[in-house]
Amino acid sequence: MIDRLIAEAPAFFTRDTAAFLGLALSRTLLMTVIGCGAGFVLGMALAVVRRSRAGWLAPARWLAAAYVELFRRIPFLVILILVLFSVQAFAPDLSLLGIAAIAVTLAATAYLSEIVRAGLESVPRAQVEGADVLGLSAAQSFWLVILPQSWRVILPPAAAFMVMFIKDTALASHLGVVELAFSGKILVNRGFSPVYGFGAVLILYFLLSWPLGRMAAWLETRLAVSRHR
Template identity: 55%
Template sequence: MFDLIISQAPRFFTGYTLVFILEAMGRTLLMTLIGCSVGALAGFAISVLRSTTGQWLAPLRLLATFYVEVFRRIPFLVILFIVMYASQGFGSTVSLSTIATLSVCLVATAFLSEIIRAGLESVPRQQLEAAQVMNFGFARTLFRVLLPQSWKVILPPAFAFMVMFIKDTSLASQMGVVELTFAGKVLMNRGYSPFLVYAVVLAAYFTLSYPLSRLGAYLENRLASPQRRKSVQRVRAHTGPAERELVGRPR
């Protein structure tokens, strides 16, 4: 096996292969960034809608809740094929990358809306009561009271979700999207050793996800309260590497 890898390495590590893998990495990252950005905006709108109390918005709140609960429980691969067949049913010619990105948007909206809603609900009730006493309207309460305090709770798990979805985009390879996993299949079909190909694919996924995971851990530690930061540091000082990873993981 190692003799085969050594013999294939000069042919594998060429400019063409490098460009092919970099393009696949870019497509993987682009799907994740677009999907999570759109999901964050749409999720914010849904979480704000679900926090309203007006009776005339009740049907919209029910529809938003139904959407979130359904799309958080459907496997991403199933959503990919639903979107693909739905686009074909309407007779539109949409690229596979667009279908995959739209699917990421749908799933990210559902999950990020829950993350944002949990962040908004983490603000103490007394803050909202004080805003009501000061005659703050809904928009002013949202942007002056809720968001300035809740974004510290929202950002760390949002970054963790983004890192998770960089890996989950590999499911798009099942429908022919040329992202990292599919690029590995193409290179393997050209006769290269699977160990060589997927070692490079693994390194590419690590290159994409590790900086984001470290940024999420930094934000969690930086934005945490002093009491939370000290407690995490004390626990990490008395645990092993595996336990430290669990302690520092965004919730």
């Protein structure tokens, strides 16, 4: 084993290998950032709709709740396959990376919607009633009273979810997306030792996830302190 690793080292530790792994890493990061970023915005919209008490929004509330419950219970791999066949029927030229990003967005929207909804509902009812007494509109009450106080509940679990979903994007390899996990398999198929191929993937996943995990932990500690104050 040691002799093989020594013999393969000059061929593995090259600029081409580094560029190949860097491109795969960028695809993993791009899927996560686009999917979770769009999912956060859409999830907030669903949370606001579900929190609304307006009678005319009742059908939208039902649809939002059904969407969240459905996509939180479907495995991400199944979502990927469903999106693949659905999107190719209408946009056959869309790249596999784009299809994977859509699937990530659909799944992230459902999970992040629940995180946002929990944060919005953590604001004491007295704060909302106070805003009504002051004559603030529903929109003003949301932007000036509810949302600023709910960030401290929303941000830590949302950041933790993003860290978790970085690893789930490895399932996009089933569509043929050459993301980080798939790149390790390709390197092994090229003849490199699994120690090199998947060892590099392991290190890159750690370098990608660890700073985000530390940020999530820092947010949780920081915002917990501000709550106690």
